[in-house]
Amino acid sequence: MLQSITVSNIAVVSRLEVDFYGGFTTLTGETGAGKSLLIDALNLVLGGRGQVSLIRQGMQDASVTAVFDITTYQDLQAHLHAIGFQQDDPSLMIRRSITKDGRTKCFINDVPISVNGLKDVGEYLIEIHGQFDRLLMPTHHRLVLDEFGALDTFVALTKTAYADWQDTLKKMKDTKASILKNQENRDYLIYCLDELQKINPAVQEEERLLEKRSFLMHHEKIKSSLQGALEELQDKGSVVQSFHTAYRILKNGNVDGILDHLLKNIDDSLSLTQETIESLKSTYRDFGAGDEETSLETIEQRLSALRFLAKKHRCTVDDLVSLLEKFRHEASSLENAGGMIQGLEADERKTRACYEKAASELSHQREVVSQHLKISVEKELAPLKLPATFFVKLTPLPENQWSEHGMETVEFFVTTNPGEAPGPLSKIASGGELSRFMLALKVALNQKSHVPTIIFDEIDTGLGGAVADAMGKRLKELSQTTQVVAITHSPQMAAYADHHYLVAKHLEEGRMQTRIQQLAEDDKREEELARMLAGETITPEAKAAAAVLLKDTRS
Numbered sequence: 001m002l003q004s005i006t007v008s009n010i011a012v013v014s015r016l017e018v019d020f021y022g023g024f025t026t027l028t029g030e031t032g033a034g035k036s037l038l039i040d041a042l043n044l045v046l047g048g049r050g051q052v053s054l055i056r057q058g059m060q061d062a063s064v065t066a067v068f069d070i071t072t073y074q075d076l077q078a079h080l081h082a083i084g085f086q087q088d089d090p091s092l093m094i095r096r097s098i099t100k101d102g103r104t105k106c107f108i109n110d111v112p113i114s115v116n117g118l119k120d121v122g123e124y125l126i127e128i129h130g131q132f133d134r135l136l137m138p139t140h141h142r143l144v145l146d147e148f149g150a151l152d153t154f155v156a157l158t159k160t161a162y163a164d165w166q167d168t169l170k171k172m173k174d175t176k177a178s179i180l181k182n183q184e185n186r187d188y189l190i191y192c193l194d195e196l197q198k199i200n201p202a203v204q205e206e207e208r209l210l211e212k213r214s215f216l217m218h219h220e221k222i223k224s225s226l227q228g229a230l231e232e233l234q235d236k237g238s239v240v241q242s243f244h245t246a247y248r249i250l251k252n253g254n255v256d257g258i259l260d261h262l263l264k265n266i267d268d269s270l271s272l273t274q275e276t277i278e279s280l281k282s283t284y285r286d287f288g289a290g291d292e293e294t295s296l297e298t299i300e301q302r303l304s305a306l307r308f309l310a311k312k313h314r315c316t317v318d319d320l321v322s323l324l325e326k327f328r329h330e331a332s333s334l335e336n337a338g339g340m341i342q343g344l345e346a347d348e349r350k351t352r353a354c355y356e357k358a359a360s361e362l363s364h365q366r367e368v369v370s371q372h373l374k375i376s377v378e379k380e381l382a383p384l385k386l387p388a389t390f391f392v393k394l395t396p397l398p399e400n401q402w403s404e405h406g407m408e409t410v411e412f413f414v415t416t417n418p419g420e421a422p423g424p425l426s427k428i429a430s431g432g433e434l435s436r437f438m439l440a441l442k443v444a445l446n447q448k449s450h451v452p453t454i455i456f457d458e459i460d461t462g463l464g465g466a467v468a469d470a471m472g473k474r475l476k477e478l479s480q481t482t483q484v485v486a487i488t489h490s491p492q493m494a495a496y497a498d499h500h501y502l503v504a505k506h507l508e509e510g511r512m513q514t515r516i517q518q519l520a521e522d523d524k525r526e527e528e529l530a531r532m533l534a535g536e537t538i539t540p541e542a543k544a545a546a547a548v549l550l551k552d553t554r555s
Contacts, residue, residue, distance in 0.1 A: 001453060004067045005066045008062060010040065011037055013037055019518075022483050023480075023483070024475055025500075026485075026494045026497035028532060031489075034503055039487070043128065045094050046123075046125065046126060051098075054098070055100060060100050076124040093108070095107045126453045138425075141410045154361060154365050162404040168344070168350075186334060189327060192327055196309065196324045199305055200324075201321050203318070205317070209303050216299065217296060229280055233280070243273065247270070359407045363407060381437070386416070390414055395409045411425075435459045435460065436471065439475075443474065443478055454484055457487050460489065473553075491549060500525050501519065502528055
């Protein structure tokens with residue numbers, strides 16, 4: 001429940017403090033006195049757009065502070081706990097300020113919160129309705145019906161099923177398009193695949209070929225050096241023959257083993273030299289082999305072929321391996337295209353069936369709920385002096401217009417005169433009738449989803465006499481379970497209020513100021529009601545009528 005609001009530097013308000021109470025409260029005053037400023041201030045503190053134009057001329061900033069009693073509102077307490085606010089005190093204080101440069105600050109119990117976070121909290125606290133409320137807009141009727149029937153679960157299931165169906169449908173369409181494109185390029189794909197398979201590139205093949213080419217490019221030089229070394233070691237007068245001769249000479253002169261160590265050294269050197277000669281021979285034989293597979297010409301041809309294909313496909317030689325696998329996969333997909341499409345089509349039919357089942361159940365629930373809403377609204381219309389018939393029209397949509405919201409449109413239809421065909425609420429009803437339809441809808445909704453405070457902004461415009469009296473009586477009844485605040489020009493409606501506030505502008509220190517005064521005494525209330533009845537000049541007859549009006553609403 002709204003307990004108080006403090007406004008600073010908003011439009012013609014320098015500073016304003018107002019206490020509110022439970023039950024039915026009305027605010028009255030001359031046109032232009034500033035009654036709508038209360039709506040602007042509340043919108044600001046509930047997370048609405050912070051317009052710099054609201055700041056009082058000459059001031060650098062403006063602020064609004066509202067205090068609420070949330071003792072019995074467990075949903076709000078749970079939400080506050082979920083977003084990190086520990087709410088032990090029954091009072092909740094919300095403060096918001098805006099500055100000339102467009103900056104805004106929001107606080108809950110002096111703890112900062114974002115504007116969006118404040119807006120979420122505000123939805124638990126107050127609903128504000130005007131004469132042409134969104135409840136009456138055709139685009140909003142589906143939301144009204146679903147809210148009235150508490151169809152959240154059915155709506156969520158339909159939304160999820162629709163998303164799954166659309167995802168599968170898109171995947172099927174994309175795959176079909178890809179296969180079609182590949183089929184159009186099938187001949188080229190097969191040609192490229194055959195070309196790559198014939199050359200059959202290997203991983204890091206270019207690097208190995210370059211190494212082998214470098215080796216073969218120096219083949220003759222290496223072979224010649226091997227041959228020369230063998231000739232030096234094997235021909236007459238070679239080192240081997242010299243070792244043999246030296247060994248014989250030393251052996252003949254070895255007395256008492258004095259030269260044994262020298263003989264051993266020569267013998268070791270001879271063995272090592274002979275091993276070196278055999279190794280040279282083996283290597284020379286290898287270089288002498290004329291293997292076509294390892295020829296320089298063959299390697300050059302292989303490198304040229306690999307690089308040509310890499311250039312053709314705009315990739316590196318190393319990428320040819322993965323490209324070959326890609327072509328193989330695409331070719332396989334073409335061969336298995338029928339099976340893939342059949343599988344995807346089966347998935348699409350399955351998810352479509354799930355959506356149709358969820359949406360059909362939602363449609364059924366809406367049909368059932370629409371009858372309950374019809375009864376609830378018509379029940380409210382009778383005491384509001386509006387003998388109208390209310391309908392909820394559910395119109396099936398063609399398949400291409402199905403959506404996450406279901407398979408039908410929802411619109412409210414009415415007949416306000418017997419014998420007339422029903423028509424859209426927004427086109428058939430007059431301004432005064434729309435106000436009563438809106439109130440009837442709001443009362444019906446409030447029975448399902450209770451909001452602690454409802455504010456009605458001049459919903460009585462265009463009404464008078466018995467109709468305004470009936471609307472005041474219904475708001476009075478509504479206030480038994482919900483705090484109701486109404487801004488009104490109707491004396492009949494104002495007379496039903498438990499608490500009556502007068503909004504007026506005064507010239508103070510050369511500037512206009514808006515003040516709000518609570519009319520607690522009956523004589524002050526009678527005077528304001530008389531003004532509302534008679535206009536600028538209050539006559540004794542108007543005062544007498546006001547007294548009777550006030551007395552009648554209390555009986």
